[in-house]
Amino acid sequence: MKIKDFIVKFFASCFGVGFLPLIPGTFGSVVGLFLFYLVRNNTASYILATIVVIVLGFLLSGSAERAVGKKDARCIVIDEVSGIMISFLFIPFEIKFVIFGFFVFRLLDTLKPYPAGKLQCLNGSAGVMLDDLIAGIYTNIVLQMVFRLASL
Numbered sequence: 001m002k003i004k005d006f007i008v009k010f011f012a013s014c015f016g017v018g019f020l021p022l023i024p025g026t027f028g029s030v031v032g033l034f035l036f037y038l039v040r041n042n043t044a045s046y047i048l049a050t051i052v053v054i055v056l057g058f059l060l061s062g063s064a065e066r067a068v069g070k071k072d073a074r075c076i077v078i079d080e081v082s083g084i085m086i087s088f089l090f091i092p093f094e095i096k097f098v099i100f101g102f103f104v105f106r107l108l109d110t111l112k113p114y115p116a117g118k119l120q121c122l123n124g125s126a127g128v129m130l131d132d133l134i135a136g137i138y139t140n141i142v143l144q145m146v147f148r149l150a151s152l
Contacts, residue, residue: 005067009075011056012064018075028077029106032084033098040093050085054133057082062124072120072128079132083109086136091143101143108135 010016014031018024035053039045057078064076087105091097112120112131119130 008060008063009067012060012076012078014077014081018077024074024077025080028080029084032081036088053085054082057129058125061128076128079129083132083136086133087139089140097143101139104142105135105139108138
């Protein structure tokens with residue numbers, strides 16, 4: 001194995017989390033929650049971390065597909081991290097929102113509501129990343145509504 005392929009797979013799998021034998025996408029989402037926890041108290045840091053993860057996802061996931069030899073391979077979980085980061089943008093770190101948002105994101109990532117399902121068919125990084133970013137945007141919209149209703 002080439003060292004470049006190893007490095008790409010290492011980061012696209014979020015330090016190997018994607019190679020866990022069961023539900024790697026869920027564990028990738030947990031990595032995203034951990035990152036959310038680390039930067040939760042600084043909005044600028046949260047936005048920067050989100051942008052960095054998304055950019056890395058687009059830079060790495062297409063190469064990771066080629067290295068693994070499979071379209072949107074299960075071991076590539078940087079897309080789930082990106083989606084979770086979008087999900088919780090401008091949402092307070094409260095356990096009830098974290099748990100609810102996590103399950104909403106996983107549900108939407110699985111169901112792939114329009115246009116996520118169509119975007120997943122794209123080749124390369126776009127096909128890996130965009131469906132999870134759409135699931136993250138939809139989750140964020142749901143969480144924003146729930147947060148505002150809970151604040152009444």
